[in-house]
Each structure stands twice: as structure tokens, then as C-alpha cells.
Amino acid sequence: MSLRERKRVRTRQALIDAATELFERKGYDETTVADIAAAAEIGARTFFSYFASKEELLFPEADARIHAAIEAIATREPTEGPADVLLRALGEVSDTSHDLVSPLAALRLRMIQTVPAVRGRALQLQLDAQREIAKHLADAFPDQLDLVRAGALTGAFVGAVTGALQALFDMVGAADPAALRMAMRTATEVALTPWR
Numbered sequence: 001m002s003l004r005e006r007k008r009v010r011t012r013q014a015l016i017d018a019a020t021e022l023f024e025r026k027g028y029d030e031t032t033v034a035d036i037a038a039a040a041e042i043g044a045r046t047f048f049s050y051f052a053s054k055e056e057l058l059f060p061e062a063d064a065r066i067h068a069a070i071e072a073i074a075t076r077e078p079t080e081g082p083a084d085v086l087l088r089a090l091g092e093v094s095d096t097s098h099d100l101v102s103p104l105a106a107l108r109l110r111m112i113q114t115v116p117a118v119r120g121r122a123l124q125l126q127l128d129a130q131r132e133i134a135k136h137l138a139d140a141f142p143d144q145l146d147l148v149r150a151g152a153l154t155g156a157f158v159g160a161v162t163g164a165l166q167a168l169f170d171m172v173g174a175a176d177p178a179a180l181r182m183a184m185r186t187a188t189e190v191a192l193t194p195w196r
Contacts, residue, residue: 014040019057055121058108083195160191
């Protein structure tokens with residue numbers, strides 16, 4: 001990675017960290033893009049080179065999760081079924097990222113419940129992801145899934161992850177990422193049992 005790319009990654013992370021701290025301390029609506037940029041020591045105009053809006057700061061790895069699922073579908077083994085591929089993608093994302101089980105994930109879930117703009121963005125990202133993943137599943141498994149079945153399977157998968165995370169954060173918070181990952185994996189396996 002070049003020096004420029006490393007600097008860009010550091011600045012992006014500084015924005016995410018600053019936003020997380022400010023959202024926790026001041027609240028979402030009370031925090032401005034200018035506040036976040038100042039805390040990350042960049043100009044407010046530069047902020048928009050990294051994120052389109054302050055809602056985006058709460059979903060920094062959404063694209064990476066979609067790409068992981070699509071990559072898992074593309075690299076599937078002949079013995080893997082559609083549900084197996086999705087579970088493998090979740091495992092790979094969980095092993096390489098803490099985004100789903102981090103303090104930011106807990107904050108994101110709280111904000112989804114209380115801030116309409118964040119809830120709207122979360123729903124849009126979820127629907128776009130489900131549509132994209134379902135299309136790839138249907139294309140990869142045409143003998144097993146049409147678009148309706150692929151959409152149902154993807155919806156069950158995404159719903160299991162979301163539901164498990166919400167319940168876990170409500171019970172224990174973000175104290176133990178390993179326990180959260182294990183519980184999330186168990187919940188998705190249960191949800192996908194009829195598809196295996």
C-alpha cells in the first residue's frame with residue numbers, strides 16, 4: 001500500500017472514530033459534519049471525499065460485506081449449497097473484521113432504533129444488499145433457486161444476523177466480540193437450517 005493510500009485509510013478511520021465519539025457524547029442530531037471533520041483534523045469539505053453524509057459513518061464496511069458474499073458465491077465449492085456459501089461468507093467477514101461486533105455496531109443499532117435518517121439509510125443498505133446477493137445466488141444456483149427463492153434465502157440470512165446482533169447487544173452489549181460472533185453464527189445456522 002502506498003503512503004498516500006495509508007494516509008487515506010488513516011484519515012477515513014479518524015473520521016469514523018471521531019464520529020463515533022461525538023455521536024456517543026453529543027448525540028447524532030447535535031453532531032455536525034463540521035464537528036466530525038474538526039475532530040479528525042481535516043476540513044469540512046474534505047469530509048465529503050470520504051463519506052457522502054454523516055449517516056455513512058455508521059456503515060463503513062457495508063460494501064465489504066456485500067463483496068464478501070459475492071466473492072463467496074463466485075468461489076463456491078461444488079459441494080456447497082447456497083446456505084453454506086452465505087455462512088462461509090459470514091465466517092470470513094467475522095474473521096477479518098470487527099464491524100458487526102464492535103462498539104460502533106452497538107452504537108449503529110441504537111441509532112437505527114432512535115434516528116429516522118439512520119434507520120432509513122440502514123434499510124436502504126439492507127435492501128440493496130439483499131437484492132444484489134440474491135441475484136448472484138440465483139445466477140450461481142439456477143437449478144436450486146429462482147429470484148424469489150434466492151430473495152427469501154437472503155432475507156432469512158440477513159434477518160438472522162440482524163436479529164441475533166440486536167438481541168445480543170440488548171443482553172450483553174459489545175463486551176465480548178468472540179461471544180457475539182459465535183452467537184451470531186449459531187443464529188444464522190438455525191435460521192438457514194431449512195435451506196441446507
